């Protein structure tokens with residue numbers, strides 16, 4: 001795909017990120033390792049995506065003198081993971097911005113139609129004043145992320161950034177066409193979707209792998 005035509009799509013290029021995503025894909029990666037990798041990948045992606053956050057000058061007293069220095073207002077930042085898999089990215093993001101707020105959006109894909117179904121929504125007070133970072137490791141058809149953005153906009157949110165780990169070209173195209181105003185940070189851009197709308201080569205079902213729901 002010609003990703004350059006979508007100016008809001010940013011594929012992050014970093015050897016450590018590539019390495020960790022390759023480990024994530026490996027079917028022999030165990031649940032605890034998988035969960036740890038998702039968290040580490042979130043830290044690497046967050047570091048890149050938070051480049052655009054504004055800073056305010058705050059008075060700091062050093063042992064030498066009083067000075068005005070730049071700081072990020074973490075309480076103006078809100079992470080919104082899409083349940084379940086987005087939860088795996090939240091701790092990594094909070095390591096970077098510990099006083100950020102957290103909202104939750106529960107969505108699952110209907111197995112036959114692949115359409116997203118919303119089942120839960122709990123967003124922090126004054127969400128409309130915050131920069132929302134929407135988190136979901138997988139951008140497949142794009143349906144879940146697009147619905148999540150529409151939901152956030154209905155709640156008055158004006159500034160949204162979407163961060164995913166693996167994206168399919170079909171999902172990037174759908175998302176960028178529907179939400180050209182929302183930056184989307186991508187860890188790896190994969191080849192295509194299969195007939196079940198799974199990403200190829202992908203990593204399988206991310207929620208199941210984070211929470212170990214399909215292993216004994």
Ligand code: PRP
Nearest residue numbers: 083084085108109140141142143144207
């Ligand atoms: C996965 C994933 C995304 C969605 C992506 O969740 O975490 O939310 O699929 O697919 P889409 O781009 O085609 O909408 P899933 O529906 O499997 O729910 P789960 O995390 O609860 O397992």
Ligand code: URA
Nearest residue numbers: 140198199204205206
């Ligand atoms: N959701 C997943 O967890 N994996 C995919 O490949 C597609 C959607």
